Amino acid sequence: xxxxxxxxxxxxxxxxxxxxxxxxxxxxxxxxxxxxxxxxxxxxxxxxxxxxxxxxxxxxxxxxxxxxxxxxxxxxxxxxxxxxxxxxxxxxxxxxxxxxxxxxxxxxxxxxxxxxxxxxxxxxxxxxxxxxxxxxxxxxxxxxxxxxxxxxxxx
Numbered sequence: 177x178x179x180x181x182x183x184x185x186x187x188x189x190x191x192x193x194x195x196x197x198x199x200x201x202x203x204x205x206x207x208x209x210x211x212x213x214x215x216x217x218x219x220x221x222x223x224x225x226x227x228x229x230x231x232x233x234x235x236x237x238x239x240x241x242x243x244x245x246x247x248x249x250x251x252x253x254x255x256x257x258x259x260x261x262x263x264x265x266x267x268x269x270x271x272x273x274x275x276x277x278x279x280x281x282x283x284x285x286x287x288x289x290x291x292x293x294x295x296x297x298x299x300x301x302x303x304x305x306x307x308x309x310x311x312x313x314x315x316x317x318x319x320x321x322x323x324x325x326x327x328x329x330x331x
Contacts, residue, residue, distance in 0.1 A: 192216075192226040198234040200275045210331035211294075215301060218325050219267055222305050227261065227268040229304075231297060239274040254278055257300040271300035291326070298325045 190212045219226050236252050243249045254277035261268040282292035309318040
């Protein structure tokens with residue numbers, strides 16, 4: 177795990193992937209096993225091995241504090257990804273997701289919370305796979321890759 181500690185309740189754990197709910201007790205994943213299989217499939221398609229992926233679901237306030245402390249960004253965000261891998265073909269990292277931001281974004285986009293959550297989750301994985309979104313061209317490529325990954329869901 178990164179130097180950012182998650183102290184929440186382990187919601188679901190599989191070899192190499194775990195889901196932690198930090199400070200949103202009303203939140204739960206109804207498809208954790210399917211999510212693990214999907215994320216493993218995405219890693220395999222990219223020829224990566226999963227060492228350890230930790231998804232930490234939290235509030236806006238929790239993620240905002242991380243954004244200020246570790247990235248010096250005083251803004252709300254839906255996701256922060258910390259890459260902990262030492263090898264180029266290994267996925268190892270911590271993906272912090274604001275459940276509140278995901279809910280607001282889903283509402284604004286007119287899509288389900290579940291679909292937006294899955295998009296944000298795979299967005300974090302794509303960052304660990306080397307995809308970026310700092311400029312318009314890379315944002316467009318990232319969105320296409322997210323759509324492709326979402327199309328691979330079988331649940």
